[in-house]
Amino acid sequence: MRTIDWVDGVVEIIDQTLLPGRLEVRRISTVEELVDAIRSLAVRGAPALGVAGAYGVALAAKQHGGDAERLRSAVHLVTTARPTAVNLARGARRAAARLPEGFDAVLAEADAQRDEEIAASAAMAGRGADLLTELCGAAPRVLTHCNTGALAAVVGGTALGVVAELHRRGTLGPVIASETRPLLQGARLTAWELSQLGVDFRVAVDGAGPFLMARGEVDAVVLGADRICANGDTVNKVGTYAHALGARRAGIPFVVVAPETTVDADTASGADVEIEDRDGAEVISGVPAVNPAFDVTPHDLVTAIVTDRRVIRLDRGERV
Numbered sequence: 001m002r003t004i005d006w007v008d009g010v011v012e013i014i015d016q017t018l019l020p021g022r023l024e025v026r027r028i029s030t031v032e033e034l035v036d037a038i039r040s041l042a043v044r045g046a047p048a049l050g051v052a053g054a055y056g057v058a059l060a061a062k063q064h065g066g067d068a069e070r071l072r073s074a075v076h077l078v079t080t081a082r083p084t085a086v087n088l089a090r091g092a093r094r095a096a097a098r099l100p101e102g103f104d105a106v107l108a109e110a111d112a113q114r115d116e117e118i119a120a121s122a123a124m125a126g127r128g129a130d131l132l133t134e135l136c137g138a139a140p141r142v143l144t145h146c147n148t149g150a151l152a153a154v155v156g157g158t159a160l161g162v163v164a165e166l167h168r169r170g171t172l173g174p175v176i177a178s179e180t181r182p183l184l185q186g187a188r189l190t191a192w193e194l195s196q197l198g199v200d201f202r203v204a205v206d207g208a209g210p211f212l213m214a215r216g217e218v219d220a221v222v223l224g225a226d227r228i229c230a231n232g233d234t235v236n237k238v239g240t241y242a243h244a245l246g247a248r249r250a251g252i253p254f255v256v257v258a259p260e261t262t263v264d265a266d267t268a269s270g271a272d273v274e275i276e277d278r279d280g281a282e283v284i285s286g287v288p289a290v291n292p293a294f295d296v297t298p299h300d301l302v303t304a305i306v307t308d309r310r311v312i313r314l315d316r317g318e319r320v
Helices: 031-039 046-064 068-079 086-096 103-136 159-169 185-195 206-214 240-250
Strands: 004-007 010-014 026-029 142-145 175-178 203-204 221-224 226-230 232-235 255-258 294-296 304-306
Touching: 004 046, 004 103, 010 046, 026 031, 026 068, 031 046, 031 068, 046 206, 068 086, 086 103, 103 159, 103 221, 103 255, 103 304, 142 159, 142 185, 142 206, 142 226, 142 240, 159 185, 159 240, 159 255, 185 203, 185 221, 203 206, 206 226, 206 240, 221 240, 226 255, 232 240, 240 294
Parallel strands: 142 175, 142 221, 175 203, 221 255, 255 304
Antiparallel strands: 004 010, 010 026, 226 232, 232 294
16 A cells, blocks of 8 residues: 555545554545645655655646646745755655646656655665674664654655565564654554564653763664755754764664655755754643744764665765
8 A cells, every 4th residue: 555646536644643543545636635634744755745746736737727827826935834854845846846847747747756755765664784794784774763664655655664674575674663742653653663563562652862862772863854954954843852962872873764855955854954843732721832843863873874875974074
């Protein structure tokens, strides 16, 4: 099953807000419905958002192909639905470049992006599994954060795709899935996917990760990214930075797995990234709360970045 796809004239997504209690496919026929799904995290994850951006433009072309002003407004709405993840805007802009050729060309471009993400997941899985074996030896015990499996992509996934590949090879140790406050993507989504795969895993509260590393229960931290800056700074779900600090202190690899489309050469460093602040009510009700959706991990804490095209060893001075 694909996380997102174009089926019979509409966008179909797996509604991630309902998992693990219910697996439901949601059919989306308008730009407004898709933007709501993106903002509510019914569809999320950098690769999936890139495809969502492209299909959002296809919906805009289908709805407003004869009205240039409304079409521009709809495309802008899709492009800016979430500001931090570079894939969303990049996917939308790439599809929008085909608008002068008509709806069929836009949809073909969106389908191409979907297929490229599927191929990218397979490539990242192989490269990442090879790297983890090189860095850690047989059966590494991995800690991951947020959700980076098929739900965050189309199929396969990024960091969790690497975990799945190690499991398929029979060379994976126990996995720790960080719960990922406040919406529990790790405890809900990653735990569900690991269960489907038959992987030996435990869920840990976010704050436990660095201590579990210090206690010698983790051989490597492997997670995704929503944006990789030109200097190697990585932007990912809030809580990632703490895991990077814990990994450095424990002397274990910290590996980022993300498609090449997540590399943003136009953004110099994490200091230049707009970090999405979400409603504090997601954290707690009745009192003020601060709720950044992402944080920035400085490049000097990253051992390596794995994309579908290359492995960048930042610990050896290689450059993005």
